[in-house]
């Protein structure tokens with residue numbers, strides 16, 4: 001009896017020691033962000049995190065470049081963390097991790113207002129400032145939105161199609177994600193702009209998952225499903241180049257009109273080559289730069305305008321070459 005009691009005590013002590021070791025290791029892992037912040041705090045005033053929809057996406061790298069330049073100018077320790085490939089759950093998890101790491105400010109998209117609202121509220125309750133970039137989560141606790149007026153950008157895309165075409169048009173829409181707020185707004189704006197124009201018909205809409213190959217697959221499907229297509233509208237940065245990959249291989253007698261989004265180099269090249277007819281311009285570098293500056297002002301307790309639109313317009317081949325008129329960097333019409 002006595003012996004078994006001592007075995008019990010020994011087992012209990014071993015359990016306690018192993019638990020302490022486990023919790024210490026787990027703690028180190030969970031608080032990686034915080035220790036980075038502590039390490040940085042001597043040299044930097046603030047610790048901000050930019051959480052993009054997809055890390056290696058060329059468009060987001062421009063947002064990051066703008067944010068990094070502003071961070072350098074304001075002694076901000078900036079992290080760029082997010083999903084390798086677009087995924088809403090991973091995106092939400094990364095934001096949650098940044099909240100757990102007690103950063104000073106978070107810049108991210110509100111891809112689906114319902115899912116992001118509770119997270120933004122949690123961040124604010126912990127004293128973390130939140131600025132949405134590129135995609136707003138209306139009605140959430142974010143303090144500021146910096147980015148394109150997405151509905152308007154879709155509207156001017158529709159106006160461009162009306163101005164550039166004649167006769168009956170059958171349009172295939174390739175959109176980044178059917179469930180993301182900004183993509184829906186770009187489609188809605190477009191639909192509203194062409195609604196009164198009886199000769200323009202929306203034939204169908206397919207998702208690209210914001211990849212070039214996805215866009216080309218979506219365009220193929222639209223071409224196969226609708227033999228009479230005369231135009232395409234791509235609503236995210238790699239959709240235009242994906243669409244022309246499909247149209248260039250498709251045996252068609254009509255010259256298909258292609259309207260793309262964003263001034264990434266391959267898209268501008270295709271505009272110059274006449275494969276793309278018009279491009280909706282956004283200012284990703286500016287978004288990153290202004291979002292950091294806005295967070296810095298919030299940290300200082302200054303009052304901020306909640307909606308800070310970075311401008312949008314449509315360009316055509318005759319607007320090339322683009323001028324470097326952006327206040328810091330990035331091609332602008």
Ligand code: BGC
Pocket residue numbers: 053054057059134135176182210235236237238261262282
């Ligand atoms: C959108 C971004 C998106 C990107 C995908 C851009 O047009 O504004 O939200 O992540 O396209 O390539």
